[in-house]
Ligand code: HEC
């Protein structure tokens with residue numbers, strides 16, 4: 376290859392890099408604006424510091440998209456929630472109303488952005504004996520789809536390790552009552568759990584720091 380050809384290739388490559396890096400930058404700015412109304416509850420970049428609000432930064436984009444579409448369709452329960460902080464403090468809303476205000480394109484942008492953020496584990500108290508029991512239950516019944524304590528975003532099954540314990544408890548209630556549908560193969564495993572197993576699992580997920 377001649378020197379000129381090499382130079383040409385080099386400039387072509389840096390040009391492509393510029394184009395490639397320009398687009399995600401604009402997308403991120405868009406997503407940050409869309410996420411503005413979420414921060415009062417889910418924290419900066421989805422790293423919720425409120426024990427009743429799930430941490431959502433760092434989950435996979437397909438999981439987040441499915442979750443928000445499920446709220447939009449009211450397939451998941453539309454619990455009434457109160458803004459714990461910010462200008463709307465004390466006002467009530469629910470995730471279905473929030474998701475309904477977003478277009479599918481917005482949901483995709485938000486999901487891509489959140490998936491690129493770290494999952495910042497909650498700082499919370501747990502019972503070590505219960506957590507040890509929970510690990511056994513998890514490994515026997517849940518590990519297949521929630522590997523490494525449910526810490527891998529690529530399982531597309533949410534993230535359980537380090538999630539706020541009250542949110543996990545609420546999810547268990549919603550699955551148990553049938554208000555939130557379960558994926559076909561999770562259902563038989565979940566329905567076999569005793570109440571004590573569920574509480575042990577909550578402490579196991581809460582034990583990840
Ligand atoms: C007023 C508080 C509040 C606001 C504002 C809010 N959320 Fe939520 N969100 C919640 C709560 C509480 C839950 C847990 C489920 C429930 O109680 O409905 C939740 C659940 C979720 C989940 C599912 C988490 C999981 O683990 O499956 C996603 C995703 C989500 N919210 C995204 C968003 C996005 C994106 C916005 C902004 C556009 C937003 N939320 C705004 C309170 C809020």
Ligand code: HEC
Nearest residue numbers: 516517519520531532533534546556557558560561564565
């Ligand atoms: C066959 C695969 C599979 C098995 C087994 C399974 N799950 Fe799941 N689980 C999923 C998928 C997929 C999702 C996300 C989609 C959904 O909520 O329907 C999920 C979601 C969840 C959530 C909600 C996460 C969130 O952020 O809201 C919890 C909690 C959960 N599973 C707990 C369990 C427990 C506890 C067990 C074992 C008793 C278990 N799962 C077994 C596939 C599985």
